[in-house]
Amino acid sequence: MASVPVVRALALEPEPHLVAQECTACAARFFGRRAACASCFCETFRDADVPTDGEIVAFTIVAFAMPGVAVPYVAATVDCGGTTVQANIVGVEPTPEHVHLGQKVRLTTYPLGTDSHGTEAIGFAFTPIGA
Numbered sequence: 001m002a003s004v005p006v007v008r009a010l011a012l013e014p015e016p017h018l019v020a021q022e023c024t025a026c027a028a029r030f031f032g033r034r035a036a037c038a039s040c041f042c043e044t045f046r047d048a049d050v051p052t053d054g055e056i057v058a059f060t061i062v063a064f065a066m067p068g069v070a071v072p073y074v075a076a077t078v079d080c081g082g083t084t085v086q087a088n089i090v091g092v093e094p095t096p097e098h099v100h101l102g103q104k105v106r107l108t109t110y111p112l113g114t115d116s117h118g119t120e121a122i123g124f125a126f127t128p129i130g131a
Contacts, residue, residue, distance in 0.1 A: 002119045006112055010124050016109045018124070020083055022048035029083045052107040054080035054126065059101070061094050074099050078126055091127035104129040
């Protein structure tokens with residue numbers, strides 16, 4: 001069965017990891033297409049692999065969502081070696097007793113569904129290290 005990442009920043013091979021766009025002038029990193037760097041206005045970028053381990057620097061426990069989205073869940077900002085990543089935290093009970101600032105996490109992937117051709121869409125999140 002073929003697998004495809006649901007976002008361009010997710011690379012599945014050789015091991016799952018994120019790839020940011022890094023400014024060639026100031027090394028600021030961004031996800032998604034940019035016409036110019038928000039830090040220095042340079043217009044050239046290179047691919048930069050993002051570390052798969054990180055630390056939670058901000059989070060919220062989402063209690064209300066659109067119909068069909070299971071709640072509660074943890075939405076977080078993760079610092080991965082200086083690159084800021086927005087993602088959900090999975091594999092942990094979504095309570096303040098189980099999620100905290102400074103918590104060490106690791107990138108994980110999960111299937112989102114399969115289309116009529118058998119191609120599986122893959123998403124990403126972070127899970128606490130040791131969980």
